[in-house]
Amino acid sequence: xxxxxxxxxxxxxxxxxxxxxxxxxxxxxxxxxxxxxxxxxxxxxxxxxxxxxxxxxxxxxxxxxxxxxxxxxxxxxxxxxxxxxxxxxxxxxxxxxxxxxxxxxxxxxxxxxxxxxxxxxxxxxxxxxxxxxxxxxxxxxxxxxxxxxxxxxxxxxxxxxxxxxxxxxxxxxxxxxxxxxxxxxxxxxxxxxxxxxxxxxxxxxxxxx
Numbered sequence: 001x002x003x004x005x006x007x008x009x010x011x012x013x014x015x016x017x018x019x020x021x022x023x024x025x026x027x028x029x030x031x032x033x034x035x036x037x038x039x040x041x042x043x044x045x046x047x048x049x050x051x052x053x054x055x056x057x058x059x060x061x062x063x064x065x066x067x068x069x070x071x072x073x074x075x076x077x078x079x080x081x082x083x084x085x086x087x088x089x090x091x092x093x094x095x096x097x098x099x100x101x102x103x104x105x106x107x108x109x110x111x112x113x114x115x116x117x118x119x120x121x122x123x124x125x126x127x128x129x130x131x132x133x134x135x136x137x138x139x140x141x142x143x144x145x146x147x148x149x150x151x152x153x154x155x156x157x158x159x160x161x162x163x164x165x166x167x168x169x170x171x172x173x174x175x176x177x178x179x180x181x182x183x184x185x186x187x188x189x190x191x192x193x194x195x196x197x198x199x200x201x202x203x204x205x206x207x208x209x
């Protein structure tokens with residue numbers, strides 16, 4: 001006895017297609033989530049690398065800082081979003097005039113809020129504008145704040161020439177993009193001790209104001 005062959009009905013076919021589309025859509029959503037998370041992790045790793053490298057460089061500059069320079073003036077001058085440091089070091093790149101001092105250097109670190117970047121600039125004391133090295137140190141920065149400890153209290157700005165000495169420490173705090181200092185704590189922070197700093201201690205001891 002033969003049995004009649006029965007094909008798929010239109011309802012069954014449409015149901016199968018709907019399930020297939022749903023499965024494909026779920027796979028695409030899953031892959032998109034994985035890609036987004038991977039990009040977020042890679043971006044955070046890059047931001048962490050740049051932030052730590054910037055703080056390492058600033059720390060090295062502050063460790064060799066001078067209170068004042070005959071040409072540049074104050075050795076350390078800064079506010080809550082920028083700092084300029086004159087220090088003793090060795091210039092390793094760029095052609096400089098023969099009369100330019102090779103051990104007296106200056107570096108600046110500036111937070112550009114509209115561009116969400118931290119810009120850096122380095123030059124030898126006495127060098128012309130064209131011999132300055134300018135680089136973007138950090139990208140995707142939501143905020144950067146600097147504070148200065150004079151030996152007795154933290155301040156939002158500092159001028160070592162006016163204060164008659166170096167700060168005891170400089171605090172650096174950096175926020176990632178999309179996170180503001182008003183609502184979140186910083187992703188990266190560091191308090192950098194400045195050798196021979198602490199003008200507040202000098203004043204208390206009867207030193208130069």
